[in-house]
Amino acid sequence: VRAGKAELAEIERKLDLMEEAFQTRAGMSSDEDWEFHQAIYRASGNPLFEQIIAAMHELFHRFWEHPLGVRDFGHASFPYHRTIYERIAAHDPEGARAEALKLIATVEDDLKRGAANLKLSDRK
DSSP: OOOOHHHHHHHHHHHHHHHHHHHHTTTOOHHHHHHHHHHHHHHTTOHHHHHHHHTTHHHHHHHHHSOTTOTTTTGGGHHHHHHHHHHHHTTOHHHHHHHHHHHHHHHHHHHHHHHHHHHHHHHO
């Protein structure tokens, strides 16, 4: 809702960088993914929200080094970044929220796959 032209341009720029990294580095775009989401948080105009998310930076990046043995962790969420941006650019907060929930659902599925991997490795 609060994103102006400059904020939308920055979100789109970060998205383009993330998409390029994803395509050229076999899905390894965690830094660019982080920056895309940070641009959205900044555009929200809520500095507290951005600070809370920023506090998770180290944990987030450490997780991406070893994502529970799920080689394609996060790949299913990739298309939703573009649709989230499109909804934000259209000033459609409900649509952006719906797309974000789809993205979250794919991450949840990946976490479940990772938990299953951990259970299997514990049995060995």
